[in-house]
Amino acid sequence: MLAVPFAALRPGSRAAWMAVAWSAGALLLYVPDTWLSPAEPLVRQASLVATAFAPPLLVALGYGRVYPRRRAAHPALCVAPAHVTGGRAERA
C-alpha cells in the first residue's frame, strides 16, 4: 500500500505495472493468511511470500522483455497518443 501511490506517478512504467501486480498480490495475501493458517509453518510462509511478492517480481522481470517488443509490433497499443509530446510513443 505504501509504494503504490509513488509508482502511480509514472503510469505505464515498470514501477506502475509492478504496483498493479503488487496490489493484487497484497489483497490475495488474505487467502493464505486466513485459510492456510493451520498449515505447516514453512509451507505457510512460502505461500504468503509467493502470493505477495511473486506477482510484482514477475512483472518487473517480464516488463523489459515484453513491453518494448509489444510497442514495436503494435504501435497502436502505446499508452499515450502519438501526437502527445513526452508520451510513450515518443520514448519508443
Added chain:
Amino acid sequence: MRLRPSLNRLHALALVGVLLELVLLIGVLYPFALWRVPDVVAASRPLARVLGHEWTGAVRFTGAVLLASTLFAVAAWLAGTQVGRGARALVLAMTVVYSLSLLPINPVGAQDIYHNIADARTVWHYRDNPLVLPPAAYPDDPLAGRVPAWQSTPSLYGPVWYLLAGVVTAIASEGLLANVLGHKALTALFLFVVTALAIRLADRLKPGAHMGAAAGVLVGWNPLLQFETAGNAHNDVVMVAFALGTLWAMSERWWWAVFPLLALAVATKYVLVVLAPVLLVWLLARRAAPRAAVIGSLLLGVAIGVTAMVPFMIGVDLLDAFWREGCFVSASPAALLHTLLGRLLPSDGLQRLTLVRAVLWPMGAAAYVVVLWRLVRAHTEAAVASACFWVIVLVLVLGLSWFGP
C-alpha cells in the same frame, strides 16, 4: 473524426469502472456489510469467520479479488489514453463511489481499527499517552473492551495520526459504529486527496504526457487501496498523502515546505523517514534549489517533527518499542528465511532474526546507496518519484520482517 476514438476510450473506461463497482458491491459489500456483520469479529481469522472456514470461502474471496484486480489493470491501461478533463472527473467521481461502497463494510481486514479508536480516546478523553498506555489500561472504558487484539500492547503511531483521530473521537464520542465509520471516512478522505495529488503530480512530473487520469486510476480505483482505507481504515494513506505533498511542494518550487511536509508524514507513521535522504540528495544535486532554502527547509522539518513528537516521547522507551514492533515475523522474505533457518539451525527465534537481518539489511543498504547514486545522475523530476518507490520497495522486501497489505 479524432474525437470519436477518444470518446469511445472514455466510454470504455467508464464501462470498466462500472463493472469494477459491481464487483466491489457483490464481492465485498454484500458479504461484509455492516447490516449483515454488525459486531466486532473477534476471531484470529475474521475473513474466514464471515466467509466460512472451508475452501468455498477462500474461492469466494479469491474470485472477487482476481476479478477486481483484472478490471483495475484494464482500467489502468485504458486510462493511459485519456487526455481530457472528462477522464479526470470520471476518475475522481468513481474514486468517491468506490469509497462510499466500501464504507459500510465490517472492517474484517483490520482489527487495528478498534485499537486506533481506543488510542484516540486515550489521548483525547483520558489525556494520556497511547505510546505508553494500551487499551487494557482502561478496563471501564465503553470502547476499550471492544478491542479484539493487542489489548495490552501500546501503539506506535505518531502524533499527527492521534491528532486526526481526535476529530473522529470528538464527533463520534462513545459510539462504536460511529467511531468505526469515522475512521473509515477519514482514511477514505485521505485516499481521495492522494488520488487528486497523484493526478496533478503525474501531469506535473511529465508535462505534456497527460498521464494524470492513469495516475488517478492507479490510486483511486485500486481495489487494495480502497479495501484498506474505506474498508479497513488503515492509516498508511495519511502519511502517504503528506509524502506526496513533499513531491508536490518540490514540483511547485516551494522548497521551504518540502521537509516540514515530510516531517508530518513521519509524525504520522515513522517508516517514511527513509525518504529524507532521497529528497535531500535530490535537492542538493539540483541547481534550481538554493542551498540555503534546502537547509532551512530541513531545519524547519526537524523542528516541526521534534516539537510534535516530544510530548509523546516522555516516558517512552522508543528503542524497546521499535524492537517490539520489529520482532513481528510473517509474510516477508525475512520471515521465510527465518522459518527456513528454524529447520536447519538449533537456535531460538531472536537469534535467527538477528542472523536474517545480518544477511538482508546489508543488501538493502547497498541497494539504497545505488538508488541514491542513480538519483544524483538523473535529470528528470520524475526520477525522484521513482527513487521514492524503489526505496519503499527495499524497505518492504529487505528491511521489514513483517509484511501486510
